[in-house]
Amino acid sequence: MNRVVIVPCSGIGKSYGTVAREGAYVVTEDLRPDTTQLVPLSLLVLGDEQARADVSGAQAITIDGCKLACATKMVAESGGTVAHDLAVLDVYRRHRNLKPAGIAELNKGGQRLAQALAEEVATLVDEMTGEVKNA
Amino acid sequence: MSEEMLELTVDKFTFRVPKSLYFNDAGIWVRPEGSVARLGLSDFAQQRSGDMAFAEVKPVGTVLKPGDEFASVETIKVNISLPSPVTGALVEVNTELQDAPELINQDPYGKGWFAVVELTDWANDKVRLLDAEAYYALIQRQAEEELEKQ
Numbered sequence: 001m002n003r004v005v006i007v008p009c010s011g012i013g014k015s016y017g018t019v020a021r022e023g024a025y026v027v028t029e030d031l032r033p034d035t036t037q038l039v040p041l042s043l044l045v046l047g048d049e050q051a052r053a054d055v056s057g058a059q060a061i062t063i064d065g066c067k068l069a070c071a072t073k074m075v076a077e078s079g080g081t082v083a084h085d086l087a088v089l090d091v092y093r094r095h096r097n098l099k100p101a102g103i104a105e106l107n108k109g110g111q112r113l114a115q116a117l118a119e120e121v122a123t124l125v126d127e128m129t130g131e132v133k134n135a
Numbered sequence: 136m137s138e139e140m141l142e143l144t145v146d147k148f149t150f151r152v153p154k155s156l157y158f159n160d161a162g163i164w165v166r167p168e169g170s171v172a173r174l175g176l177s178d179f180a181q182q183r184s185g186d187m188a189f190a191e192v193k194p195v196g197t198v199l200k201p202g203d204e205f206a207s208v209e210t211i212k213v214n215i216s217l218p219s220p221v222t223g224a225l226v227e228v229n230t231e232l233q234d235a236p237e238l239i240n241q242d243p244y245g246k247g248w249f250a251v252v253e254l255t256d257w258a259n260d261k262v263r264l265l266d267a268e269a270y271y272a273l274i275q276r277q278a279e280e281e282l283e284k285q
Binding site for chain 2: 014015016066067089092093096
């Protein structure tokens with residue numbers, strides 16, 4: 001099976017966006033490097049051909065930092081299938097003790113929230129690829 | 136039933152103010168319903184505060200006077216204490232907000248209501264509140280001031 005494409009919010013200027021981006025790094029670099037592929041939202045927005053080709057026809061998990069849901073919209077516009085769309089705010093509601101703050105550098109709460117988000121995404125990836133692992 | 140609204144557009148934002156409601160200057164709306172009043176957060180206040188993460192309302196039976204906290208919200212930007220605009224006791228709270236605080240953003244004058252208060256001094260409370268036109272003028276000033284800061 002093709003890798004699951006992970007498209008996070010660009011994470012520029014807002015804590016919740018940064019959590020989305022950091023969480024995507026954790027999934028694609030640490031938790032599920034063999035079954036996922038990170039596609040930067042900024043490249044999709046710029047119309048980068050390789051990024052659009054990676055998303056087109058792929059199963060994607062999007063991670064949005066706010067209700068504008070740019071990641072989800074851009075994957076759909078690029079011909080990808082949004083299998084799951086996560087919002088950082090929803091993850092925070094499940095982990096109220098992990099209040100994110102900071103932008104260029106997240107506070108401890110934000111870092112732990114990014115980890116929790118990454119573990120949720122990893123579980124979804126496993127369901128999509130049929131693999132069972134410990135997150 | 137649709138309510139008559141005043142609409143204020145500033146930059147790319149539009150804020151709605153129902154003509155039939157009263158407001159305090161913190162943006163808490165009051166809808167008199169006989170001997171009780173329903174309370175909520177205005178469209179302007181919810182948009183200014185950002186996406187709601189959590190909302191907590193004081194329990195039924197809580198006795199309030201104007202200025203007492205009757206609820207609090209945590210948004211992606213700020214934590215806010217909501218001051219009661221009226222005197223009375225809470226007789227009903229919107230328990231749906233615990234699981235779905237986004238209702239405050241989605242439907243601030245409808246499903247996003249916070250609580251119902253049994254009014255004990257409405258005649259005096261009403262004098263201190265803003266009607267829709269006065270609240271409209273207040274948020275117009277506040278919105279334009281924020282726009283100038285940008």
